Amino acid sequence: MPERKAAGRGKTRSGAAPALKGVRRALEVLEYLAVHPGRAIDAAEGLGLSWATLHRTLSQLEQGGFLQRDPESNRYSIGPRMWFIGTAYLANHAVLEAAQPYLEMAAEGADFTVQLVEQADGLAVTLYSHLTSGEIITKSTYGYHFPLHCGSKGQVMLAYAEPAFIDAYLAGHLERLTPETMTEPEVLHEQLATIRAQGFAKTEGDVQRFTGSLSAPVFNRSRQVVAAVCFIARRSLFRDASAEEEMVELLLKTAQAISIALGWRPGDLSEEYS
Amino acid sequence: MPERKAAGRGKTRSGAAPALKGVRRALEVLEYLAVHPGRAIDAAEGLGLSWATLHRTLSQLEQGGFLQRDPESNRYSIGPRMWFIGTAYLANHAVLEAAQPYLEMAAEGADFTVQLVEQADGLAVTLYSHLTSGEIITKSTYGYHFPLHCGSKGQVMLAYAEPAFIDAYLAGHLERLTPETMTEPEVLHEQLATIRAQGFAKTEGDVQRFTGSLSAPVFNRSRQVVAAVCFIARRSLFRDASAEEEMVELLLKTAQAISIALGWRPGDLSEEYS
DNA sequence: ACACGATATCCATATACCGGATATAGGGAG
DNA sequence: CTCCCTATATCCGGTATATGGATATCGTGT
CATH class of the missing domain: 3.30.450.40 (GAF domain)
Structure with a gap:
């Protein structure tokens, strides 16, 4: 182990290393909706996210088929592609x-x-x-x-x-x-x-x-x-x-x-x- | 519909809007590994990603339990949390x-x-x-x-x-x-x-x-x-x-x-x- | 018809990410 | 046993990219 230069000296301002924040959040959103499917705004509240940020995330995930949205009620739930990926867990x-x-x-x-x-x-x-x-x-x-x-x-x-x-x-x-x-x-x-x-x-x-x-x-x-x-x-x-x-x-x-x-x-x- | 200001005028240099790239990629990685579980480098090749980028993504996903890695062989496969989320698809x-x-x-x-x-x-x-x-x-x-x-x-x-x-x-x-x-x-x-x-x-x-x-x-x-x-x-x-x-x-x-x-x-x- | 709550979009700025370069580990061949 | 080569891990600066406040639209209930 190369002894990390000088512990925590990293330029990242304040201690903690915030890596791949977007990805993390997206998956949190997915997990949240897996447990509480429902309206966008509830998820925003539940996750403590700004509306704009959440909206972008939701749109992307829906576009990819990872979430699905009922166009009537605007309620989000897990999409088919997540099932597709998830089942691979069982295969191994x-x-x-x-x-x-x-x-x-x-x-x-x-x-x-x-x-x-x-x-x-x-x-x-x-x-x-x-x-x-x-x-x-x-x-x-x-x-x-x-x-x-x-x-x-x-x-x-x-x-x-x-x-x-x-x-x-x-x-x-x-x-x-x-x-x-x-x-x-x-x-x-x-x-x-x-x-x-x-x-x-x-x-x-x-x-x-x-x-x-x-x-x-x-x-x-x-x-x-x-x-x-x-x-x-x-x-x-x-x-x-x-x-x-x-x-x-x-x-x-x-x-x-x-x-x-x-x-x-x-x-x-x-x-x-x- | 607000007629989008002036079609495609947006400052974003060259036409297409590249949104949430990181998230997109992470999910592509997950899907790739669902179909072809295996070593990091093969996934990098299969997805056409630079090694550094892929590595970061993999680490994050593994840390979150979305991927799992066999420490012996360094082979990646879908993790339990993806199954957890995926099953929610069936529930609805x-x-x-x-x-x-x-x-x-x-x-x-x-x-x-x-x-x-x-x-x-x-x-x-x-x-x-x-x-x-x-x-x-x-x-x-x-x-x-x-x-x-x-x-x-x-x-x-x-x-x-x-x-x-x-x-x-x-x-x-x-x-x-x-x-x-x-x-x-x-x-x-x-x-x-x-x-x-x-x-x-x-x-x-x-x-x-x-x-x-x-x-x-x-x-x-x-x-x-x-x-x-x-x-x-x-x-x-x-x-x-x-x-x-x-x-x-x-x-x-x-x-x-x-x-x-x-x-x-x-x-x-x-x-x-x- | 009105009002309010929910959803969609815009934009300037700071920030979190990209990827080339470099460092370590592992393992197979000679 | 040593060397080499491939796979994995980490660093770091410039810059593309995501952030979130503000604003515009939708649509639903009364």
């Missing part, structure tokens, strides 16, 4: 590739939705989703991402994250999606401990009122949690204790099979600290 | 939403893959894919996009596109994916006419050697083709003429049901020209 995704056969096996004939999710930026992001035929569970397709403290899928991934990350996460603002969403940091800490102890998570009604879910962690060769398998069902299904037990069994079997396919080996945890 | 997609139940119904118990695709920028882009359980057909998941002249899904959408678009498309370079890919503009023109006449398309081995597919158009209220339903199966399945006939029937039924859900009404085509 080792975990997903390994998991796919097992997920399909689990979904075969099941009366619940099967998902594979990973954690990105404090959210549980869906990589694969096999809907139960018959009834449709809303928001269980692609495109809906939930905070980590809501739903079993997020909680599993949070439970196995770095302790420092957990603390930081729970110290932040914890959104409440339904009246049943747990937002007490202390209680959540305990829930996470329970999850680690039993090896899976279960929640009901904390993401959507009439559904519940079970999730188990997927480990890689180096025993890190890289994803979670999640079964989502209408809530009534959890009334039946024996049905639930069967689900848990299948869940753990599936998650474990995927972990093994990724090079994880069951071996006692203790050996890790040997 | 009216056609997909209407189609989903019918697609699931069609996939129920089928021994072939069911897809919904739309056209974007000269490519057939997959919006929904329900894999056949059992055997895996590679490249039938998300993330693989094929030119319009390859595969039944592209051909259907091309067949119903504006005549001018068809001519322009067929005049361009037609990639050959397998030895069986048709690349003769004249022959393709005839194939498209046949497709319009019979209402669906069929191809074998022109995308991947050992698969074949059937596709039918999905119309919206105003009789435009907005998507296509596509059934993909291993090639041997098409040996059985009666099985194929059944597939065609289900395909047309499905595509039609979706069209109707979108507000399309069967009515004779002739009334359109009345």
Whole structure:
């Protein structure tokens, strides 16, 4: 390392290096609209941008097909080209590739939705989703991402994250999606401990009122949690204790099979600290 | 309209208005890497960018999680955040939403893959894919996009596109994916006419050697083709003429049901020209 | 019909970007 | 093991380019 001339001496006036500001902003705009599609002015407010600047950015992005605008309402949302690019992420995704056969096996004939999710930026992001035929569970397709403290899928991934990350996460603002969403940091800490102890998570009604879910962690060769398998069902299904037990069994079997396919080996945890 | 002062008088030296160049480029880089993931220098060459410029762009995008880089090989590929943003496209997609139940119904118990695709920028882009359980057909998941002249899904959408678009498309370079890919503009023109006449398309081995597919158009209220339903199966399945006939029937039924859900009404085509 | 909020466009200026040059790392051949 | 060559990383000044306040138009609700 060439020891950076003289630390921070750079001509750039005031300390920080503001690189590719335009690009950064454009992507922030995209991400903002992915989460809050809507009118230009709301985005300008939400992002703290001057109207003129935002307008230019929006126009460019729309022209390129990265955003689309409903000409009636002037509402902006993500455009087809972003989907085109985004899907390329899956094409190179080792975990997903390994998991796919097992997920399909689990979904075969099941009366619940099967998902594979990973954690990105404090959210549980869906990589694969096999809907139960018959009834449709809303928001269980692609495109809906939930905070980590809501739903079993997020909680599993949070439970196995770095302790420092957990603390930081729970110290932040914890959104409440339904009246049943747990937002007490202390209680959540305990829930996470329970999850680690039993090896899976279960929640009901904390993401959507009439559904519940079970999730188990997927480990890689180096025993890190890289994803979670999640079964989502209408809530009534959890009334039946024996049905639930069967689900848990299948869940753990599936998650474990995927972990093994990724090079994880069951071996006692203790050996890790040997 | 304020009649633009004096057309093109603008101080900007030479006619064209070069807006948000950096942003444009960044997105081009992303799209390039979505299609050709790989080393920085290849992208620089492919895009005709100076190394320094590209490097800055890549660094920024990687830092933001829009690209990811394998530290071993220094190869770049699309990052998780692009998937995160891209999926938002599906969340607001009216056609997909209407189609989903019918697609699931069609996939129920089928021994072939069911897809919904739309056209974007000269490519057939997959919006929904329900894999056949059992055997895996590679490249039938998300993330693989094929030119319009390859595969039944592209051909259907091309067949119903504006005549001018068809001519322009067929005049361009037609990639050959397998030895069986048709690349003769004249022959393709005839194939498209046949497709319009019979209402669906069929191809074998022109995308991947050992698969074949059937596709039918999905119309919206105003009789435009907005998507296509596509059934993909291993090639041997098409040996059985009666099985194929059944597939065609289900395909047309499905595509039609979706069209109707979108507000399309069967009515004779002739009334359109009345 | 009016008014107000939202969207579109203009322009001078400062600034953030471009790209040639230079420095480091990596890795293959001899 | 050493050399060389290619790929990656960083620097820096001039200048093209983005910024955002101001102004003009649109369009929607009352």
